[in-house]
Amino acid sequence: MPKNAAFLAKDSAPAVDNGTMSRYLFSxxxxxxxxxxxxxxxxxxxxxxxxxxxxxxxxxxxxxxxxxxxxxxxxxxxxxxxxxxxxxxxxxxxxxxxxxxxxxxxxxxxxxxxxxxxxxxxxxxxxxxxxxxxxxxxxxxxxxxxxxxxxxxxxxxxxxxxxxxxxxQRAEAAANRAANPIKPAVASDKDKPAATNSVAEPAATAPAEEKPAVKADDKSAPAAKPATEKPAAKDPLVKDPLAKDLATKKAEAEPGKDKAAKGNKEDKSWAYSGARGPEKWGSLNPDYAVCNAGSQQSPINVDNTITAALKPIKRLQKFPLKNIALKDHSLILDAGSGNMMVLDQKPYQLKYISVHAPSEHQIKQKSYAAELQMVHEDKAGHRVIIAVMLEEGAANSTIETLLNSIPKEKEQSKALAIRITPADLMPAKPAYYRYTGSLTSPPCTEGVQWIIMKEPLKIAKGQLTSLQQAIGEPNLRPLQDSQGRMILE
Missing domain, CATH: 2.40.128 (Lipocalin)
Structure with a gap:
């Protein structure tokens, strides 16, 4: 062991040298x-x-x-x-x-x-x-x-x-769950508050749920408002959205704030910086407690892997993406229906693709220009996310098409006029890493299977700049402790 450690304490054995590895005789x-x-x-x-x-x-x-x-x-x-x-x-x-x-x-x-x-x-x-x-x-x-x-x-x-x-923190979260059984710390897979990894899931979940997420192609402002603003209503600083009269009077008394609210409709119950940044997510809402107390949080640095001879993933990605929108701190691509993958002999449907710039995950301490996260779900709500890294290099024609289709204002959804399939956003080589983690934004639900593609896609510096300008501030969560989790390759 290191020579500078404090190894043996004083005992009845012969004297020892303090601060070094010393001789020990068994009395x-x-x-x-x-x-x-x-x-x-x-x-x-x-x-x-x-x-x-x-x-x-x-x-x-x-x-x-x-x-x-x-x-x-x-x-x-x-x-x-x-x-x-x-x-x-x-x-x-x-x-x-x-x-x-x-x-x-x-x-x-x-x-x-x-x-x-x-x-x-x-x-x-x-x-x-x-x-x-x-x-x-x-x-x-x-x-x-x-x-x-x-x-x-x-x-x-x-x-x-x-x-x-x-x-x-885990003990405090458990006590909080016991004291508030109606509001569990870990949101169920069917409970989808406005969040980067859980909002844009229009086609599959809206008909069956009482509180559906906002559709990427939904142009009805009244219908979209409850889903996107509900988490903000839990904030004690924001009035109940149902109290219209009180809200109207306050808006008239504070016109500056009302104007700012109209100009930015993003969910303010959490953010990527400031007082509502990642370090505070767990305390913003009881449903987000696992963000701070969880033991399998994402993203992580992919390192110290175990060779497991993983088989190539079976994917069906030939159906075109439907819409593109800027919402919930991210660029969201609505996958429509038909695209799927098979993992552990179970089928998962592709719901949407979110874009993060710079990348949330690191691979062997290396960060990338951006990261595409393809979110899949099975019928029970279990998630598999395929992550594809974007690296500065040659221009990417598919990315250029997406950049030209981005809406000018946030919370707007725009149909993709040119056919783009998820396969167009996948690297040529099938090699990948695999580990168990969580959503990278509130409610930080755990049990997510992550597939991290080894080969990145190239993107020009100018394209990266345009992507960052469209998203706004960097939308990445800091790296989380891997907690000794197995990372297979």
Missing amino acids: PTYFRFWLASSLLIVACLQPVHCNAAQWLSIKKTDANQLMVDKQSLVEEKAYIKAWVKVDYREPQKNVESVDRVYNHAKALWYFDCAKRKAATIQVFQYDQGELVYSAGTTLKQADFIEPLPDSEVEITQQYACKWQAKEK
């Missing part, structure tokens, strides 16, 4: 402690009683890789404990026994997030899989010290304390 008392630990490890070999370790890489360099066992993260009294391991490219010398070297180490660390201190309770060092050194102490006798900046201990401490904060 009778600590032999019993070691024996109990060994028995616990043996017990955990039985899959019925213990969960297998889920090692998550939290930092990787040319010299080593730092990992934490997600299953071991537990709150214990005022501390967070976690098992950590480090793999080294070059052999490391044991500070207390220079004749011993190791290339792999595991340690049990305890963190005091309130005081920003850490202590090591157990440590094991291996050389080519063979145990060459072990030591341990008890929590009661451990010395907690502040870890060195940028050390493996500090990096793990930051991760563990962030995990603790999210656990508290």
Whole structure:
């Protein structure tokens, strides 16, 4: 383990050097402690009683890789404990026994997030899989010290304390759901408040639902108004839209605000910046609580993948897109009906395509100029989203056609005069990444299957500028913690 970590606390064994890996001799008392630990490890070999370790890489360099066992993260009294391991490219010398070297180490660390201190309770060092050194102490006798900046201990401490904060948010969200059973924190798949990933789903959902989403080709202002403005009505700063007389009087008293409201009909219950930005989504509305408390949120950085020999996706994308609209902070393409895909032997219908500039996802720490998100649903409301990255390069004729068709004003829907199919917006190579995540805008519903295409489409710089100007402000949600999720390729 790193030389700058606080490893062993004071105990009845011979004196140790504070702040380094020190020599540890097993006295009778600590032999019993070691024996109990060994028995616990043996017990955990039985899959019925213990969960297998889920090692998550939290930092990787040319010299080593730092990992934490997600299953071991537990709150214990005022501390967070976690098992950590480090793999080294070059052999490391044991500070207390220079004749011993190791290339792999595991340690049990305890963190005091309130005081920003850490202590090591157990440590094991291996050389080519063979145990060459072990030591341990008890929590009661451990010395907690502040870890060195940028050390493996500090990096793990930051991760563990962030995990603790999210656990508290989840507990608060659960308490909120219990106190407000009528307004669950996670919106059902059929409940579609105005949101980038859930509004423009006209054809399939409007007839069956009491509160249908706004159709992309609906030109009736009175019919569209309830769906797009309902979330805003939950905001205590906005009056009930049904109280027309009161709203009219207030508009007359504040003409400037009324003019601004008429000039911008976008849903103001959430935004991509400011007081209603992504960091605040979970507190804006009880239905959005999972945005802050969820454990499988999107977007993420696609990295540390697992090779799974994924089969090419079966797609039927020959039917033309119907309409184009600027609404809910995004550019929305109504897919009409007929386009579909098959995933895990289940059919999903393409509902709409939303455009985000710049990209929401990253692939191996790389961001892209824009991202197309093709949102599919099955009959039960389960979602699959195919994401296609746009990268600066040569001009794209399909994108140019779409740019020429964009309505001049927001909330307007315009029919596409030229035939464009979803297949025209897909890369030639079928390779992709796959993971389980969420919608990237409120209500941030989880359980979404994401398909991230590896090959990006090219788009000219001028086309990108036009796209950004049409959308307005950047409409991307910040990256979310992957939480050790499996990313297949």
